[in-house]
Amino acid sequence: MENKKLTMLTRLLDQTGSPRKTFETCMQKVIGSIKSIRAYYSGRNINSSDVDLALMMVVDGCFILEFINNLSSDDNNEFSNNRLRSTNIALDLVLLENQIPYFVLLDIYNYLTVDRNLQRPALNTMLKFLLDHINPFEEPLKDDDQNVRGTILSDHFHILGILHRFYQPINFKLPAIKTPPTAHSVVELIKVGVKIMADKDLAWPLAMKFDNTLRMPVVRIDNFFEVVLRNLIAYEQYSPVENYVTSYAMAMDMLVATPADIAKLGKLGVIVSHLGSDEKVAHMINNICKNVNLQDFYYMEPWKKIAQYHTKHSPRQFRVFKRT
Template structure:
């Protein structure tokens, strides 16, 4: 490390060295992700998969703001952006607070703990580089020493940010919205550091406290619950103990959020064609109700339940706002270009795109308590939902069974009574008019039969 070579172990020197902002405004990949993917095609899947990368223009150009941090940069890709300087400067404060909290005569001074953090990261520098797709970028952008500084500073910032969330509750800095904005930045695909780095820094810092105030699993659950757009809480049992070596490999914080959304059954339901789609309004006309789904094992579950009197499509209750779009787009981008990663979020976005065709569909789902629309208008919500799947491919669909059941009901005779009821009895006046028509028709039939009987009696 540069500070060691200069013979200085001063925390002030190290902290200042870490917070230097790179002069370049945005590191540039020497080759596009698409081209690099083609080059890597002949390699082993695990060897070529690098889970942190610049989102390809195919998805990025549709919504640039969804992949660009608003408040804080994490890792090397967005480091140096002028609009992120305020929080970049505050990282040294977070580092100082964290080291002050964990240091003691038994555990060592702040400088000792920082040195151990640097050593942990330095020993893993080759593996860290492998996590970033496009090694040309890493070679041209930062030296190993600089990369170590970035990893240590950003990992300490994340841990202390979450630690402050626990202490402050809903308030952090100016307001709750700002804390959520930081939280959303921490799940952007391009704004990640390897999870094992975060884990190593946690072991050197908070885990040395006996007992630690919170486990690493609890800390990340607290963070991700803040950005979870679904009404149902994230099930902490889904990811297990993140500090356990037996836990399946998780690549970064976005990957952990993705893990929270996985279904109980994860086999890939391959599709050869996009299934038939019916909008919320169309389904409502044939008697389908919409209800919130409270499935704690699969937060994105969409299930069709059919009984003769109550056909119901159960969907997760979700908050539709700008944060929802950011989170969904990053989960989808992670799935689209990450070979080992399954398409849970892509399937959910596809299902929503099919159910919501017009603002009227949004209104119906809002009325059914399935959507909470915070965008100001149903038109904006409809546009957002329909636009999220633009230029996205669908190799599989996790709701194919429910979609087939919905299609079967839509084309069956079961819907006839519902269609009749919706058309002629949807309002009290229509029902009264129908009843009057039936009475008049019945009287006419009775009169006809009476006259016919009298006519026959005369002859």
């Protein structure tokens, strides 16, 4: 994509009417923040000079801005017309190792739109369109979330961090984990009378609740799903953020023991699979949290209720009841 980046950079700069001056000013702005940029990558061995690092930031930043503008545009272009290509690039933009500081994007964008009078939608709007493009859940991301807006205005986050905040539970008190939650598969739960259904009216995008019926969000399982979740989980493991995405992946791992569980979830409308076989989906879900530590679990309350229901309605208990 390096040649494509330069093409997109030139295309964006040409729209300002004075590409050389615009480029030089963007470089100056980024070089002025170079200490903050290096601090952002603390722990990673970056041998580039200040000028080379600033050039990388400007080229990548302008490419991202031009790409997401084309993606959200109603005009026909090479990205809006080719969903597979645009989705693959969008996925690259949420890889943990590809993140650049959000404040770099914002500085360049503000200069282009305010000082150079480049007519563009708000950066928040274009970013949400990008993230909607790769959101694996059926329910669209809600842009009225104050926590997300607060994150977008923060200097400490990036595109992956913004996507992470869209999945955050609102006004949720995390229950303490005293003992690990009991795992019961979908097939086991259905045998004891638990109903499972897709629910679009959830308190937060990843919510699961139980009232004799386990209500879950609808998720599309494909190769993109794995990329998005793995990077969000890696972000949670290595950043000072809460691990609600890890909790969701762990919960799905507990519910899926065999391909038969995937088949049930597919018939119930909870999973929309594009992988071709239930075996592939089960393998993906069972391996997505391999070697990941479960420090917090956002589903302790419904999982406790499920365990109690399972114990009360298990075949063994029913046999004891009949004998009594």
